[in-house]
Amino acid sequence: MNGNKGEKKKGRVVVAMSGGVDSAVAAALLVEAGYDCIGITMQLWASDLPAGNRGESGCCSLTAVEDARRVATRLGIPYYVVNFAERFEAEVIDSFVAEYLAGRTPNPCIVCNEQIKFGILWQKAADLAADYVATGHYAQVGYDSGRGRYVVQRGVDPQKDQSYTFHGLTQEQLAHVLTPVGAYQKTEIRQIAHDLGLGVAAKPDSQEICFVADNDYARFVQEYAPESRRPGPIFDLEGKRIGEHKGIAFYTVGQRKGLGVTGPAPRYVVSIDAARNALIVGPSEAVQGMRLIAHRVNWVAISDLAGPRPVTAKIRYNIAPQAAVVEPLPDGRVLTRFEAPQRAITPGQSVVWYEGDLLLGGGRIEREESGPREPANPAEASAAGLAGGGLGEAVAVRG
Amino acid sequence: MAGFWRRQGPGVNQPAIYLDHAATTPLDPAVFDTMRPFLADRFGNPSSIHAWGRECRRAVDAARDQVAAALNAASSAEIIFTSGGSEADNLALKGLAWAPGREERRNRIVVSHIEHHAVLDTATFLAEHGFDVVLSPVDGTGLVDLERLSELVTDRTLVVSVMHGNNEVGTLQEIPAVAEIAHRVGALAHTDAVQTVGQAPVDAAALGCDLLALSAHKFYGPKGAGCLYVRRGVRLAPLVHGGGQERERRAGTEHVAGIVGLARALELALARREADAIYLTTLRDRLIAGVEAQIPLARLNGHRTRRLPNNANFAFPGLTGESLLMNLDLAGIAASSGSACTSGSLEASHVLLAMGLSRDLAYSSLRLSLGRENTPDEIDRTVAVLAEIVGRLTKPGLVRPGVVGEEGRQ
Numbered sequence: 061m062n063g064n065k066g067e068k069k070k071g072r073v074v075v076a077m078s079g080g081v082d083s084a085v086a087a088a089l090l091v092e093a094g095y096d097c098i099g100i101t102m103q104l105w106a107s108d109l110p111a112g113n114r115g116e117s118g119c120c121s122l123t124a125v126e127d128a129r130r131v132a133t134r135l136g137i138p139y140y141v142v143n144f145a146e147r148f149e150a151e152v153i154d155s156f157v158a159e160y161l162a163g164r165t166p167n168p169c170i171v172c173n174e175q176i177k178f179g180i181l182w183q184k185a186a187d188l189a190a191d192y193v194a195t196g197h198y199a200q201v202g203y204d205s206g207r208g209r210y211v212v213q214r215g216v217d218p219q220k221d222q223s224y225t226f227h228g229l230t231q232e233q234l235a236h237v238l239t240p241v242g243a244y245q246k247t248e249i250r251q252i253a254h255d256l257g258l259g260v261a262a263k264p265d266s267q268e269i270c271f272v273a274d275n276d277y278a279r280f281v282q283e284y285a286p287e288s289r290r291p292g293p294i295f296d297l298e299g300k301r302i303g304e305h306k307g308i309a310f311y312t313v314g315q316r317k318g319l320g321v322t323g324p325a326p327r328y329v330v331s332i333d334a335a336r337n338a339l340i341v342g343p344s345e346a347v348q349g350m351r352l353i354a355h356r357v358n359w360v361a362i363s364d365l366a367g368p369r370p371v372t373a374k375i376r377y378n379i380a381p382q383a384a385v386v387e388p389l390p391d392g393r394v395l396t397r398f399e400a401p402q403r404a405i406t407p408g409q410s411v412v413w414y415e416g417d418l419l420l421g422g423g424r425i426e427r428e429e430s431g432p433r434e435p436a437n438p439a440e441a442s443a444a445g446l447a448g449g450g451l452g453e454a455v456a457v458r459g
Numbered sequence: 460m461a462g463f464w465r466r467q468g469p470g471v472n473q474p475a476i477y478l479d480h481a482a483t484t485p486l487d488p489a490v491f492d493t494m495r496p497f498l499a500d501r502f503g504n505p506s507s508i509h510a511w512g513r514e515c516r517r518a519v520d521a522a523r524d525q526v527a528a529a530l531n532a533a534s535s536a537e538i539i540f541t542s543g544g545s546e547a548d549n550l551a552l553k554g555l556a557w558a559p560g561r562e563e564r565r566n567r568i569v570v571s572h573i574e575h576h577a578v579l580d581t582a583t584f585l586a587e588h589g590f591d592v593v594l595s596p597v598d599g600t601g602l603v604d605l606e607r608l609s610e611l612v613t614d615r616t617l618v619v620s621v622m623h624g625n626n627e628v629g630t631l632q633e634i635p636a637v638a639e640i641a642h643r644v645g646a647l648a649h650t651d652a653v654q655t656v657g658q659a660p661v662d663a664a665a666l667g668c669d670l671l672a673l674s675a676h677k678f679y680g681p682k683g684a685g686c687l688y689v690r691r692g693v694r695l696a697p698l699v700h701g702g703g704q705e706r707e708r709r710a711g712t713e714h715v716a717g718i719v720g721l722a723r724a725l726e727l728a729l730a731r732r733e734a735d736a737i738y739l740t741t742l743r744d745r746l747i748a749g750v751e752a753q754i755p756l757a758r759l760n761g762h763r764t765r766r767l768p769n770n771a772n773f774a775f776p777g778l779t780g781e782s783l784l785m786n787l788d789l790a791g792i793a794a795s796s797g798s799a800c801t802s803g804s805l806e807a808s809h810v811l812l813a814m815g816l817s818r819d820l821a822y823s824s825l826r827l828s829l830g831r832e833n834t835p836d837e838i839d840r841t842v843a844v845l846a847e848i849v850g851r852l853t854k855p856g857l858v859r860p861g862v863v864g865e866e867g868r869q
Contacts, residue, residue: 098789140785187782187852188789 069096073192073238074185076177077101077131077139079124081260082196082241084131085249088256089240090194091135098188099132099139101125102181104148105271131258144180151175153271157285160277160309163332164408167377168269169225178233185236194238198246199223201237204361210234211361212419215242224377227412227422228358278310285309292337294321297330297346305339308332314347314404331428332407348401351430354394354411354423361420365394371413371420375402381414394423475791476837480677480769481626481654481828482795486720487679493723494681497716505713506702515715522722529725530671530688531662539687539705540718544653544674545577546698547687548620550709551649551670552581554695555618556590561694565617565646567591571603572813573630578620578651579809595621599815600762601630609640616646623666624655627810627826628761629770631659638667647693653677653685657728658736658768663688673725675717679831680724684717735831739768742829742838746771749842754849760811760824769829774811774820778852783825786848792841794827 075087077099091097101124125141132139152171159166182193198215199222210231215221229237241249253261268275281288288309293301303321305311310318315329319341327341352375359365365388372381373396383399396411405428412422477485497518503511505519520535527535541547552568555561570582572594586592595608603621612619619641624631638648649670652661657678663671670693674685689695689708701710728735750757750773760772775783780796787794796808807821816824827841 138789142781184782188785189851 070094071191072096072098072189073194074098074100074181074188074190075137075194076181076196077128078196079127079260079263080196080266081250081253081258081263082198084128084196084258084260085252085256086194086196086238086240087131087135087137088252088258090238091137093240095192095238097135097137097194098185098190099128099135099137100181100184101128101139101141102148102176103141103143103145104176105145105153127260127263131260134256134258142181142184144176147180148172148176148271151179153284157281157288157309159408160281161285161288162408163308163334165312165406166408167225167410168271169377170228170410173225174228174233178229178237182233182236192236192238194240196241197222197225197239198242199226199239200242201226201234201239203235207361209361209363210237213242214414214417214419217245220246223419224374224410224412224422227360227410227419228356229360230358234360281309282307290337292339294319294339294341296327297340297342302341308334308337308339311339312404313406347404349398349405349428349430350401351395351397351428352402352405352411353389353426353429354396355392355426357392357394357421357423359421361415361418364388365421369420371396371415373398373414374412375405375425376409384413386413386420393426395429473791475793476833476841477793478827478829478833478837478841479793479795480830481826483676483682484679484830485832486676486681487724487727489727490680490720490724494716494720497719501715505715506704515713518719519713519715522718525722525726526686529722529729531664532688533664533691536706537663537689537691539689539708540713540721541685541687541709542683542714543676543685544575544651544672545685547672547674547685548575548577548649548651549581550687550695550698551672551689552578552585552618552620553698554708555647555649555670555693556585556588557696558694559696561617564615567593567613567616568618568620569593569595569608569611569616569646570620571595571608571622571632572597573601573625573627573810574620574622575626575651575653578622582620590617591615595619597630597813600765601625601628601810601814602762602765603632603637605633605636605640608637612640612644612646614644614646616641616644618647618649618670620649620651622651622654623661623671624652624659624767625761625810626654627808628772628814629654629767629828630762631655631765631767634666634668638669641669642667654767656725657732658739660732663690669693675721675724678724678728681717681720684714684721686721731831736768738831739829742833742835743769743771745835746827746829746838746842749838750845753842753846756849756853758820760814760816767828770826771828772824772826774816774824775849776820776823778849779822780825781822782852783845783848786852787844790844790848792844794825796825 073090073095075083075090075097077083077087087097087099129139152168155171156166156168177195178193185193198217198220200213200215202211204211212223212226214223250261272280289307291304291306294303294305296302311329311332313329313331316326319327321327325343328344328347329339330342330346331340333340365386368385368387371384371386373384374381382402385397387395389395405425407425407427409425410422411425413420501514503515505512505516523535523538526538532538541550568582568585568590570578582592593611595611596604598604619637621632621637623634634650641648647669650668651672653672653674654677655661656673669690671688676682695708697708699710704710704713747759757773757775760774784794784796807818811821811824
């Protein structure tokens with residue numbers, strides 16, 4: 061349908077256009093490849109969101125709409141704006157704030173991908189008789205006939221790889237995802253944008269969470285949920301009360317600033333005890349861990365984890381993958397044991413497991429797990445005889 | 460790169476279908492011919508004393524006479540040319556509100572609940588500046604409740620504003636009755652006739668109103684040209700001060716081509732009105748019948764008979780007007796809804812809400828407004844396409860189209 065030249069198209073794609081260069085080039089590449097493209101910008105927040113959040117050049121503001129519209133015009137594709145503000149607030153913003161209130165540190169981009177971009181936007185795309193949703197993510201999505209599964213691989217540009225944010229996508233979702241820019245370096249993408257005269261080639265990359273334009277999460281959470289300002293005790297590792305915090309929602313594991321505790325050495329947040337509305341702080345060495353337990357696990361390249369397996373793992377978006385071993389636990393949880401100590405294992409963040417460039421799966425970090433302090437040995441893990449794992453030991457939360 | 464606007468529809472030899480005449484209409488080539496000299500060699504400023512100016516002054520005067528005659532106004536002095544219907548509505552309400560010599564105690568403004576935003580937002584603005592603005596309710600078909608209106612219109616009322624025909628659901632009001640209610644207490648009557656010109660008789664004397672707004676681009680004239688009819692004796696403060704044009708009521712060098720185009724379009728619209736009304740009514744009824752037959756879940760919004768000949772507005776419970784519009788657009792068919800999609804700000808139509816529709820039903824509504832150039836074939840194809848879209852969107856346990864098979868993608 062819908063060809064200007066009446067030629068048969070490869071399928072219809074809704075391209076999520078943020079107004080930025082990556083999604084603009086994604087659209088251009090797909091048009092070039094013969095897909096029947098429709099550009100859509102999602103309006104993601106209501107105008108009554110706390111001020112200072114709608115970054116004027118940030119995602120989905122009016123400037124963004126204009127930029128995206130112009131690109132769509134240039135490419136000769138239909139362009140619409142859809143309003144998902146209610147659902148975005150309910151799925152992404154609410155959970156973002158709730159996680160902080162519960163003493164965890166969320167990554168809302170993960171939720172947005174799962175619920176919004178490849179959730180309701182996919183539904184909208186299907187309503188428009190589209191076969192796919194495309195985004196400007198730097199990841200590679202495709203079908204692996206050997207495995208009989210849709211798989212995700214790291215984008216070829218290691219600086220920009222965004223595959224981490226795809227760990228929660230199901231096979232049903234991945235079957236309808238196209239991410240053309242994942243096969244390119246960022247510099248190549250900018251060059252393509254420039255060559256095509258798309259006008260957004262020089263636009264700076266957005267660095268912040270799209271709905272917190274000034275990056276001040278604490279302020280955002282405070283305005284959104286005033287009940288977050290609940291002062292409580294700060295304890296050291298021995299359990300001694302050494303200060304007061306402003307509300308656990310404003311802190312994250314590994315944080316040093318804003319604790320207001322004096323002492324001979326700097327202190328860092330080691331863990332957050334929501335039940336006691338407390339922060340537990342300690343020296344830098346205490347913010348290190350070797351093991352973590354993940355829940356809400358989703359497998360991508362494999363259907364399930366049968367036994368221990370060597371992997372590389374990222375415990376946050378901005379980190380290189382680290383050597384580790386994963387092990388299934390009963391009830392679907394997964395234990396990750398790292399070869400080297402990891403800094404600031406943070407509940408609420410995602411842990412994503414890779415095999416080379418292939419994304420195996422991921423989950424939310426439920427907690428750091430203190431076990432034997434020897435590093436994991438991948439060679440041992442490969443031998444089937446590894447026993448014990450974390451089950452028989454006391455599972456103590458740090459502090 | 461391909462141009463954005465496709466007049467070619469999606470299939471081979473399948474032209475696109477335009478069903479959004481309530482938003483705007485194509486410029487009648489005859490009107491364009493009348494306008495062209497004034498965009499070319501007849502470029503004078505009507506206020507200049509030399510021959511170039513005089514020539515255009517004559518043209519504007521002639522246009523004014525034409526419009527006055529067409530509206531059955533008592534005199535050409537009762538016609539003020541504006542940039543369109545919105546400006547005319549603004550001038551009517553604000554002009555009266557700020558008119559020198561307005562009776563202090565007359566500070567109430569009564570507007571119907573279903574007025575166009577050019578009237579509603581102006582009224583809201585005046586409310587913020589000390590005026591007592593009240594909304595007069597409508598019934599489920601969009602008809603103003605005249606009894607309730609009488610209660611709201613008191614001797615402190617300055618003006619009553621009720622639109623002649625509604626742009627969303629096409630409901631035609633009983634303007635003479637409204638005017639009578641206003642005059643009974645010494646208030647003035649304004650009517651926004653932007654949608655009715657060319658479809659229903661628009662006769663200022665017969666309607667009995669004191670102010671009437673119209674806009675050329677709704678009746679095959681150019682955009683950027685409208686007029687406000689103001690009965691002799693009604694004083695208005697200008698919105699635009701400056702060179703004293705339009706008898707000191709609306710400054711600014713006249714948009715000669717637009718004015719000339721408006722007059723010509725109005726003349727043509729009047730000449731064709733009866734025939735057009737019959738043709739459009741037939742087409743519209745064909746559309747309504749087709750939708751009701753092929754899409755049982757659809758519900759007609761508005762009045763069955765007191766309705767603009769070209770207007771059809773349906774609710775599709777369970778779906779959204781937005782989805783339908785986008786799908787229609789992709790199929791090469793232009794329609795609209797009461798909610799503004801282009802900026803992503805989705806508000807349910809205030810007209811439908813005022814008529815008592817639920818928010819969901821309002822969101823589910825679609826407006827199709829026909830024009831002279833539409834054909835029965837286009838109506839039939841539109842019904843078929845709409846039925847296909849509705850069918851696809853309402854399939855139970857929907858298997859998403861284009862599910863990729865085992866082979867994966869190329």
